[in-house]
Amino acid sequence: MAEGEWEILETRIAGSEPILRIPAAPNLKPMPGQYFQVYAPGFDETFAVSLFLIDNHHTYWDLTGEIPVYWTPGIRLRWRGPLGRGFDLSPNIRKTAFVPWLDHGLCLLPLVQQALSVQAAVVWYSHLVPDWLPPTVEVLPIELLPDVLNWAEYLAATCELNHLPELVAALGLKLPFSLNFSLEVLVQTPLVCGGIGECGVCSVKTRGGWKQACKDGPVFDLDQLELAA
Ligand code: FES
Known part of the structure; x- marks a missing residue:
């Protein structure tokens, strides 16, 4: 488990799902189903937000979760993760x-x-x-x-x-x-x-x-x- 800071590059909606884009973090290897706990320092947030990685492009990451509407590009986020148990799909499965x-x-x-x-x-x-x-x-x-x-x-x-x-x-x-x-x-x-x-x-x-x-x-x-x- 690691922790650090990300800066929001972009937020958007895909279908009805909110998506957050941050710079890629290639040193982290979350398994599908694991999550990050994320919050924005300086905002009156009661709880951290749980975010799941959905795209690990080599220059950016896209994550989804209950993303607050006031999280906008430029805001810095504190995070820790990856957390929990993810999916365990064997490469032999066809x-x-x-x-x-x-x-x-x-x-x-x-x-x-x-x-x-x-x-x-x-x-x-x-x-x-x-x-x-x-x-x-x-x-x-x-x-x-x-x-x-x-x-x-x-x-x-x-x-x-x-x-x-x-x-x-x-x-x-x-x-x-x-x-x-x-x-x-x-x-x-x-x-x-x-x-x-x-x-x-x-x-x-x-x-x-x-x-x-x-x-x-x-x-x-x-x-x-x-x-x-
Ligand atoms: S979220 Fe608090 S113990 Fe799991």
């Missing part, structure tokens, strides 16, 4: 699926690119087809999601904590379930203190007891989460 549950899934983009870089097949299950999705990605409607259990070797999803039961139902799974392939989900929940304050806001119930999404996640194995029947 059949991948992605499910941005009820959102655009922009923070899945680096993982999509990682899968494509090793010539894995990539299927995107959503009614939302963002314009930043690489053209080699196959897009299927969410109603076909149960089929994924028959062919995928790996599935990555994003989902708010309180919507996880809906994701499980959409997959056609019944509680309790076990899976014969890796299904990882980035659990979207406030990462208020990023583990520094032990605030517990990010608590997630798992088969191994309560975990903290800020440190033990935000990426979890779906079959390790304790979900209400």
